[in-house]
Amino acid sequence: MPHTPQIKIPATYIRGGTSKGVFFRLQDLPEAAQVPGAARDALLMRVIGSPDPYGKQIDGMGAATSSTSKTVILSKSSKPDHDVDYLFGQVSIDKPFVDWSGNCGNLSAAVGPFAISNGLIDASRVPQNGTATVRIWQANIGKTIIAHVPITNGAVQETGDFELDGVTFPAAEVQLEFMDPAAEEEGAGGAMFPTGNLVxxxxxxxxxxxxxxxxxxxxxxxxxxxxxxxxxxxxxxxxxxxxxxxxxxxxxxxxxxxxxxxxxxxxxxxxxxxxxxxxxxxxxxxxxxxxxxxxxxxxxxxxxxxxxxxxxxxxxxxxxxxxxxxxxxxxxxxxxxxxxxxxxxxxxxxxxxxxxxxxxxxxxxxxxxxxxxKAIMSRSARVLMEGWVRVPGDAF
CATH class of the missing domain: 3.10.310.10 (Diaminopimelate Epimerase; Chain A, domain 1)
Known part of the structure; x- marks a missing residue:
């Protein structure tokens, strides 16, 4: 009986804040998924294990909660004064769609560390020891995020004593600055209060x-x-x-x-x-x-x-x-x-x-x-697994 073999795609499974997601470099995705559209959405759903009528995502990397049914695509930034473009896809657990309408603030904490570790940041911007400042273009909402990533011996520091409620173990602190955070939503005219009222x-x-x-x-x-x-x-x-x-x-x-x-x-x-x-x-x-x-x-x-x-x-x-x-x-x-x-x-x-x-x-x-x-808060991030994620070759 003929069958379609699996393909493998470089990927990293990361906890960022109180969420987890599968991170990809844009250049590592199959060609059909390097552009927005049905092929990309189908690939990401198959990676995560959706849609799953059982609501468990057993056959994928998702863990059956909105906090763990997430994907991220990163690339060197095409925007002036930015280092990396960050695109976030929230994968529905039981329905066949990926929601691209917003950002994930928790996974934002993992963007800088991933970008540094995966060659998306100019080496001259990363100190041997200290803090690397990563300028992120959040492509879903068209906003800038500044991540302050701790560096030790030229590598991202992931362990530390920063505690975050909702995460069991301590890790290194990553401070995030969400610049001009009023979202420019279609239909809302870019207003912070789209109705014109505080209440x-x-x-x-x-x-x-x-x-x-x-x-x-x-x-x-x-x-x-x-x-x-x-x-x-x-x-x-x-x-x-x-x-x-x-x-x-x-x-x-x-x-x-x-x-x-x-x-x-x-x-x-x-x-x-x-x-x-x-x-x-x-x-x-x-x-x-x-x-x-x-x-x-x-x-x-x-x-x-x-x-x-x-x-x-x-x-x-x-x-x-x-x-x-x-x-x-x-x-x-x-x-x-x-x-x-x-x-x-x-x-x-x-x-x-x-x-x-x-x-x-x-x-x-x-x-x-x-x-x-700007709005400022601290999160943490840690790589859980890295290598390749596999999907059937006819999944997208």
Missing amino acids: DDLEVPGIGTLKATMINAGIPTIFVNADAIGYTGTELQDAINGDAKALAMFETIRAYGSLRMGLIKNVDEAAKRQHTPKIAFVAKPSDYVSSSGKQVSAGDIDLHVRALSMGKLHHAMMGTAAVAIGTAAAIPGTLVNLAAGGDARNAVRFGHPSGTLRVGAEATQADGEWSVT
Whole structure:
């Protein structure tokens, strides 16, 4: 019986922040997948093991969560004053599509280290010891990210004592600067607040009218108050991800918020755009126990935030959503700022299911318009495996 042999493609499996993904150099992809289109999407889905009606991704590199169903393609940058072009693909677990509409802030931490280790950065920009500054062009959203990567003996330092809630083991710290993070989304006119308001009354059929802050920063995000939808803000994954009614409610809010933000033209389009926008809920600080059993006191945080990604409550916090949180917290009057006490601030520490995270942002207002020059946070990254990934030759 004739069969199609497998092909092997150079790839690296990396943890970045609280996510994992398969990283490729553009030049290493099969020719048909070196350009956007059906062949590229089919290849990446097969690598990850999607679509999988069982929802397990057993026959691929994915691990059956939105945090681990991710792909990255990197190349030397064609942009002036940038080192590397970074393209992120969020692979749906059970449906046949790759969402290219946004960035992954967690995997952004692994871009600089991978680029250095794989010859995408000019050697003259990498010190023998110290910190390498990698200028990243985030191609999905057309934004600049600056990564500060520790270097020891001419190589990327991956081990260290930096601890990140949601990641079991410590590693080396990678500081990220998300420059001018207001997302330039089609239909949103590039505005940080596409509706023109810090808080809107969002009408959601079957649910009611909710106060909502809808912001384009890091990634388009819809924030609502936890108590308005029956939550405290201290929820862990099991409280929501096993509740089909709750998940349907969040998806409905997300769809109507997306429509209000101008990201889609009708609510049905939201099903094909799962990666963006994100939906999150906020609450004032209170004591809670994280998913690892760690006690977090109200005094340790400024507010609670819980966010959903690809239809499920995230186990920690998406890096891009953390940028949105930091940005919104810096602007007086948003729901995020109000939950954090309503004061002017340039940094915020928030509680999430796995623990706490600090993100900084500086906001300024001119002629009634808010802008943020950059948002800053620290993550870590570590190579888990490198070599080749194999796929059937007729998979794309």
